[in-house]
Amino acid sequence: MLRYTLKRALSLGLSLVVASLVIFFVIEVVPGDPASFMLGLNAQPDTIAALRSELGLDASKLERYLAWVGGMVQGDFGTSYTYRTPVTEMIGDRIWVSLPLALYALTLSTLIAFPAGIYAASRRGKPGDMAVMGATQLGVAVPNFWFAMMLVLIFAINLRWFSAGGFVGWEKGIPAAIKSLTLPAIALALPQSAILARVMRSALLDVLGEDFMRTARAKGLTRRQALMRHGLRNALIPVLTIIGMQFSFLLAGAIIIEQVFFLPGLGRLIFQSISARDLIVVESVVMLLVFLVILVTFLVDLAYAAVDPRLRSRT
């Protein structure tokens, strides 16, 4: 198990190095010079040159890459070209919206998907299964911003249980902050839980056909006991894979939901920085997201090994 963990950790480190190289050089070749963009169309060449040297853009590519990576390791992501504020600060404000929102949505989606998937699998072909599958079909098909608008209409405008948008901030207390994230989290979670429930159902149905499930029944387990004790854990591998992918998506893929609910999240930050050619912010946010995604993959790998002893013994 230790060897497996070390191997996964090594692969995590290598992935990060490769990712940082790719991000840096891809963004370097994107046309558009931040200095000329900031100064507008009528800027004099020497003013642009002066700004370039001030921003450190005239150094060699290697020097700039090393400075960028070195800074990030120490928690310094550089200074935004547009806002002239430290990128660390900009990210810091927003990650405390995006990360809790992603975790909140993922928790909701798992809490909905597991029972729904298990219920549908245990009633395969019966009306209960068809109802759940019909609902998930709808959940996959309907875009999340439509859910978002419906939630605002019902719970914010008609019932007035929640506010229609904005984030109150964590300094107003955890319950208030969570409350202001609830509608966006539900809007994000519904389509994700529909996908996850379908994966859970089909993984369980595969496992239900396995010989060891028949063995379990021959030992005297009821259908339900066999499903919960022997079926569920065997079905977890594909489900964990999807959960890992969904978390990555939820972190940065919430741009539209952030717009609908006026949330100051990472998605909006990336969108604004790209429009403004604020390369240093784009680079840093993308790198941070890549780091989080790779970290999640690493955790999912560890979860696989926790579930399946065959992975632990294979080195």
Add this chain to the structure above:
Amino acid sequence: MSLLSVQNLSLSIGPLSILKDVTFSIAPGEIVAVTGESGSGKSMTALAVMQLLPDSARTSGHIMLGDEELTAQSEKALCAMRGNCVGMVFQEPMTALNPLHPIGQQVAETIRMHAVMPKAEAEAQAAAMLTRVGLPQDRFPLSRYPHELSGGQRQRVVIAMAIARRPRLLIADEPTTALDVTTQAKILDLLKDLVEEFDMGLLMITHDLAVVADMADRIVVMRKGEVVEQGDTKHLLAHMQHPYTKALFAASQHQVDLPNAEDGHAAILSVQNAVRDYALPRTKLFAPRTFHRAVKGISFDIHQGERVGLVGESGCGKSTLTRAILGLEPLQDGSITAFGTPVAPDMPAQARIKTQVVFQDPYSSFNPRHKVGRILTEPFHLVDTPPTGAALTQIIGEVLTDVGLQPSEAQKYIHEFSGGQRQRIAIARALITKPELIIFDEAVSALDVSIRAQILDLIAELSRRHNLAYLFISHDLSVVRSVTDRLLVMQNGEIVEQGETQTVFTTPQHPYTQTLINAAPVLPDLTALRDKTETAHAPA
């Protein structure tokens, strides 16, 4: 009073009638074997006794365990019965255990399902039961996972699970079919001992008549859901009444009429000191790679028209050797020459024409979306100018006729054929390039005995008609004995004995060959049996 009594059991799934009026009984301490070919309903009979039938199954008739009517029990009562009063062992030990739970937990689960006791006590009982079935705690602690055990060891765990509560009845559905002969012999001995020790009834489902004759006190012969004949083993064998029973035994003992081999022909395949290594996964990050030597310097020749058998247990390197002979994998040392050309993965396509192969599983070795005609002509991609049009149709017709099918069947899809017919098509595919050497890789192992006898006859007939040489690879000694002239015995990547087939069988030299031959169950000599039962019944 009988332990289990099945009376007039009928079962249907939808419009399909699976069992018709099945009646038999088992007394405590008695071994009853239900035998028959695939589709005879023997496994369904076992599942009906467990009441683990598919939801859509409809049954009528009675299944009495002691004085309890199982068909009338509630699901709750049945759960209390399963594993406690009736245990069950399944065919496939590789998949019958949950891969994520340690073996101790799986055995203890049976115990704790039916008795309230502390975890430690259940584990102690599980340990005792595992030791009883031959998995002592010092070598097989409770914490072992199924993937760390061999097939035979896993089957022992399954047996321990089934008998952990000392049930009155044990049902074993083809318990040794997936195992090697030497392992099979040990597992059968274990089952026999357990029946005696626990005074259990054993309902054994098997297609293997040699196993039946050896194990059972009584035999129930089934065919298409009906019991055609049943009775005391010795008496039934000596005085078979039903034509199906007679046909089944005749097919099991079937001797192929093999044409005499002609001596003095040139070697067409020559294997010289063949070595095949597989890289093992690295145990340490920077340690040098280690290798597993699957084939350890094997040498033999096959001459024109010669029929050679290759036997050995799983993992001995048979399949690895086959792949090397077919030129699918490279050798690490030594050489293989076929028809004067060196064999290797990069050999020219034309060099492959004269060697063809027939695989084991007739269900998965064809593309289901192609018609038979297209499947048959696939080997023609090895030929520079493949036949077309009327010439092609004629060749397809010829090979189909050769294997006993109709030329018109080239237009059908593979799902329209039975297992035996599919294996005929596989042989036709091998024949179409007019090869001189065919490799039969367990080619009859998946077939019922009656079909197997027909395919073996076909192989003998083809070898006569086309002067074919073949390498017949099998784990089944009785099959190899009748269709080969010469025999190679393989163990751990080496050929430990080779010689004329009859000589090897009658006077095996190597201890391993002796073990193999002794472990293989054999059908009793029916005439001797008949004489014996007649003297026993004769008035004094």
